[in-house]
Amino acid sequence: MISIDVPNSSQCEVVTATMTYRNSAGDVEVLDYEQLSSVCTNQN
Template identity: 45%
Template sequence: MSAVKRTALVTGASRGIGLAIATLALLTSASALAVTSQQPVEVRAYHYGMPLDATKVLTSEVPDTVLCQVVEARMTYLDSRGNVEAITYRALSKACSNS
């Protein structure tokens, strides 16, 4: 009987859920390849009708405020070529969903 060797490729492994997944993979004796962005991503401001080439959302950050208000949110994603892109957009704060 041969043992099966598993390798996990974890993107965004420097923080958050990516870090948790990479840590869990290592603790369960799997090997993990952690990938983090070495270069800062240029953040573009989204405008209505702007085409987005997003194949996978990596992070979606909406500021937490005490009051329900419009805030500047940020989404980081992979495009169809595998490049990391980021946009900012206007959204309702997390406090609005608790109302």
């Protein structure tokens, strides 16, 4: 894995994160996926 970029959010919401990695052939790939913002894990 090269990097994971998750946008900052002040609200509990779904954000689009981007993961950049090198595959088994050595090529750089970029994958976008959705996840809950980090604010959601801090709420009770």
